Amino acid sequence: MxxxxxxxxxxxxxxxxxxxxxxxxxxxxxxxxxxxxxxxxxxxxxxxxxxxxxxxxxxxxxxxxxxxxxxxxxxxxxxxxxxxxxxxxxxxxxxxxxxxxxxxxxxxxxxxxxxxxxxxxxxxxxxxxxxxxxxxxxxxxxxxxxxxxxxxxxxxxxxxxxxxxxxRLDTFVFCKSKGSIEAFQLDDSKEVVDLVADDLYILRYNSVKPLIESGQIDLV
Amino acid sequence: MAGQSDPYISLFSAQEVEFLGEDEMVEIVPNMRMDPLNLICGDFGPFRPQIATQVPLWLAVALKKRGKCTIRPPEWMSVDKLTQVLEAERNSLREFQPLPFHYVEIARLLSDHARDDIPDVYMVRSLIEDIRNVRFHKVETGLETIHERTHAVKLKNLSAMEANIVRPFVVRALQAFYKHDSPEMIPQPDTTAIRRRQVADRGPKRDRRY
Incomplete structure (x- = not known):
């Protein structure tokens, strides 16, 4: 992979x-x-x-x-x-x-x-x-x-x-998305966020883990 | 800031952030002839006198140190542009002006090593310093809006160095809120955020006393 x-x-x-x-x-x-x-x-x-x-x-x-x-x-x-x-x-x-x-x-x-x-x-x-x-x-x-x-x-x-x-997988990480990702579901909450390309976000590691693995976002 | 010496808390050292910034591209004007460089990180050149070419910052600084080129400071690094940015930065309470992700490092490296290539270098330096201060103040005020239901924080246009400096504090604050976030706490508008914040600040001290 x-x-x-x-x-x-x-x-x-x-x-x-x-x-x-x-x-x-x-x-x-x-x-x-x-x-x-x-x-x-x-x-x-x-x-x-x-x-x-x-x-x-x-x-x-x-x-x-x-x-x-x-x-x-x-x-x-x-x-x-x-x-x-x-x-x-x-x-x-x-x-x-x-x-x-x-x-x-x-x-x-x-x-x-x-x-x-x-x-x-x-x-x-x-x-x-x-x-x-x-x-x-x-x-x-x-x-x-x-x-x-x-x-x-x-x-x-x-x-x-x-x-x-x-x-601690529930910690927070700083990340940047390469492309825009719409209505991204944050794991245990009902909240969704739209990730805009190249903007900096602080999100829970757990929720963005799949995106890191697929290379859609980078940790910074 | 506390915790900066601990590699587990502050993720990147200042040198590591600078290392990343050194890969940003700048334009140089060589004063010598040199064949193209086929480096692991990419191909650059050929280098011909008076013919501008794009290279990573580390390469530009290396050539500059040996007197082999002049560096063309990026467009945003002029007194005019920076004055505008500073003004906009002061006028907007929440938003950060778009600057390169590594603007702090680029400005530092260029004003350390290519002083004579930057018009009004002292002015540029002090403007950058002012911009950093205004932005930092804004980061600090922005942190006050973090509350117990914060699952995501968006920091549009925050730079690498700024993010790295606030990271230890922000991550710990968010973790604390996340931990103490329980269903019976019903969020009330406005005042609760501030009150909760103070509670969270005092929390650890009280624990220790017991």
């Missing part, structure tokens, strides 16, 4: 805008902003990350070649800056995801959020939870009375897993 659905959504009619909006850097920037602003971890942008990695690698080789064949140092430094900016975006994107995984690992592990992680992220999450479980087990849980030793529950009396930190 990563990039395919995003590219299909309606871009502004302005040719130049839409041309810019389709570069991978622009898509990566959008993914980075969304990931940063969303309370929970979003779907990993597999194809986009793969493409960005390839472009970064290609550019690294180009810059190296430039160094060898005596290209004007100014040009080289500009290519290097562009490279640095793209690398920053990619690294920051991956890091925010790791932070979220660390924060919500038990929640991620026991829900279908698990499928939003990349293969490497799943490995990381598994190792994280294993380590954390072992650590808590050794330092605290094993010394507690029977019935209080679960890592997920306060005690056996708890019906739900009440010791698992979960992201």
């Amino acid at each position: 990563a990039s395919g659905s995003e590219e299909g959504s309606g871009f502004p009619a302005d040719d130049y805008e839409s041309l810019i909006a389709t570069t991978d850097v622009e898509l990566l920037k959008r993914a980075w902003r969304n990931e940063k602003a969303a309370p929970e971890i979003l779907h990993f942008q597999t194809a986009l990350v793969q493409r960005s990695r390839e472009q970064i690698q290609l550019m690294e080789e180009t810059v190296e070649e430039f160094g060898e064949n005596g290209t004007d140092p100014l040009t080289v430094s500009l290519y290097q800056m562009d490279l640095d900016r793209t690398q920053f975006l990619l690294r920051s994107y991956l890091r925010i995801r790791l932070q979220k995984i660390e924060k919500y690992m038990f929640h991620i592990l026991k829900t279908d959020v698990w499928s939003r992680l990349s293969e490497q992220e799943q490995k990381f999450a598994k190792r994280c939870t294993d380590d954390m479980e072992r650590h808590l087990e050794q330092s605290v849980l094993s010394r507690l009375p029977d019935g209080y030793q679960s890592i997920l529950k306060q005690s056996v009396a708890s019906e739900e897993d009440d010791m698992v930190p979960e992201p």
Whole structure:
């Protein structure tokens, strides 16, 4: 679902805008902003990350070649800056995801959020939870009375897993819509709003989640 | 503002907002020859002396720092235009004037690095400062209209930096209202919004005392 659905959504009619909006850097920037602003971890942008990695690698080789064949140092430094900016975006994107995984690992592990992680992220999450479980087990849980030793529950009396930190999905996010969306239903209320293209709104994350996934709105 | 140092509360650092602003396009007039640049973020150039071309702000600033170009300040960054904006900003109690989403960052970067390319740079700077202040005051007054049934807030023309600064407070306020929003609270016009607001402000302190 990563990039395919995003590219299909309606871009502004302005040719130049839409041309810019389709570069991978622009898509990566959008993914980075969304990931940063969303309370929970979003779907990993597999194809986009793969493409960005390839472009970064290609550019690294180009810059190296430039160094060898005596290209004007100014040009080289500009290519290097562009490279640095793209690398920053990619690294920051991956890091925010790791932070979220660390924060919500038990929640991620026991829900279908698990499928939003990349293969490497799943490995990381598994190792994280294993380590954390072992650590808590050794330092605290094993010394507690029977019935209080679960890592997920306060005690056996708890019906739900009440010791698992979960992201707050009812929080509010700042977002911008790319096209106009008429009579958009805000989840639990009967209210509807018309979202005008390019205007800034503060809405409940829960209610706009599908629009983020379909790429119709961006978090800012 | 409180909470700005906490990355979980204030989402984007000022540097990150500036980073985003650096991708806005500006027009430069190079004074040298350089082949087109095929960058990851797009293709720019070719660069020919005296022939204007569009590049992202970061590229413009990089060239400017090395004395390779002059930057043409965007149209909205003139004393005339900004004076008009300031006036309109003052005359309208609620609405924000349309300015680029990254106007604060663009103006800052240009007046830091391309001072000699901006006519009346000091005037421009102080106008931007005034506009920011007026707009900020408006944001603060606007927040008073948030009440317990607020499910959506529209901030037309609010800029990136402004949104980022008010975000921690607004989000917490909306969350608090959302949490305390219970069916038996029947909203009454006018005064309730203000009274409720004060109640919400004092709420946490009282809790702590118990």
